[in-house]
Amino acid sequence: MLTPKEEQVMQFITRHIAVHGHAPILEEIGEYIGVGSRGTVHRYVKALEDKGHLQRASGWRGLRLTGEGPRASHWLPLAGRVSAGKPIQAIPDQESINFPDMLLGPDRYVLKVQGDSMIEAGIFDGDYVVIKYAETARSGNIVMALIDNEEATIKRYRPHRDSIELIPANAKLAAVKYAPDRVQVQGIVVAKVGFF
Numbered sequence: 001m002l003t004p005k006e007e008q009v010m011q012f013i014t015r016h017i018a019v020h021g022h023a024p025i026l027e028e029i030g031e032y033i034g035v036g037s038r039g040t041v042h043r044y045v046k047a048l049e050d051k052g053h054l055q056r057a058s059g060w061r062g063l064r065l066t067g068e069g070p071r072a073s074h075w076l077p078l079a080g081r082v083s084a085g086k087p088i089q090a091i092p093d094q095e096s097i098n099f100p101d102m103l104l105g106p107d108r109y110v111l112k113v114q115g116d117s118m119i120e121a122g123i124f125d126g127d128y129v130v131i132k133y134a135e136t137a138r139s140g141n142i143v144m145a146l147i148d149n150e151e152a153t154i155k156r157y158r159p160h161r162d163s164i165e166l167i168p169a170n171a172k173l174a175a176v177k178y179a180p181d182r183v184q185v186q187g188i189v190v191a192k193v194g195f196f
Contacts (some may be wrong), residue, residue, distance in 0.1 A: 002051070005149065008033050009044045010053055011152060014065060014109040015186065019133050023063035034149070051077035105182070107133040108190070111144060111154070118154055123192050129154060131187035140171075142189040148182050154189060 002010060014031045016024040025031075045063070048054045058061050094175040111122040113127045121142060123129060129144075136144045145166060155166035158175075164183040167175040 002048075002053075005033065006044055006047055006051075008150070009041070010048055011109075011111075012184070013045075013048075013063065015133055017063075017065065018107055018109045053101040086162065092181040096124065109133065109187070111152075113154060115191075117170050117173055119170050121156070123154065123169070123189075129161035129189045130193070130194045132190045133187045135185055137185050137188050144186045144189065146186050147178060149184065152186070157185065 008031055010031060013023055016022075017027070026038045026041045028040065028044070030036060033041070035041055045054065049056060052066055054063050055066055059176075109131050110128050111131060113123055113129055114123060115126055118124075121132070123142075131144050134143075137157045139158050142154060142155050144152060144154055145157065145164075146152050147166075152167065155168055158165040158167055159180075160177070162180070163177040164175045164180050165175050166183070
């Protein structure tokens with residue numbers, strides 16, 4: 001379990017690696033989370049290493065996410081279409097899907113979902129979502145947003161003239177409007193992976 005600051009540090013490191021191809025240095029992390037002490041930032045990073053989320057090869061630029069390494073290209077055949085409603089005839093296609101291109105781009109990262117606010121969009125507690133790094137989004141996109149530079153959430157994004165509305169996909173929960181300066185888009189959900 002990560003503390004809120006550790007989660008913030010982890011998300012920043014993950015995005016930085018996705019966008020720049022290498023980890024940030026302590027000063028960059030500190031600037032992002034609003035901490036001037038290198039020692040404090042070092043403790044957060046060390047805690048993430050101790051908890052198994054990060055590995056360090058050499059120096060701060062050598063930080064990497066656990067399980068990250070050279071990625072081979074993996075293709076799966078697109079075997080056709082299947083109905084989730086009225087049955088249709090299954091006709092095989094000749095296409096293939098390149099998952100690394102779709103999911104493992106240089107500007108992508110993964111988050112594990114906690115909670116049930118997006119279940120009607122097919123995103124369930126324990127699923128993993130692939131996020132494409134972005135600082136802006138279109139109305140209707142499902143985004144990873146940072147609220148008040150502290151709380152991260154996955155919600156449908158709807159900008160208004162004087163507010164940003166974050167909308168859950170769960171009829172039991174209400175949408176919440178925020179002043180635009182309180183919401184920072186961190187990325188757009190491009191895929192989700194769930195396990196049975």
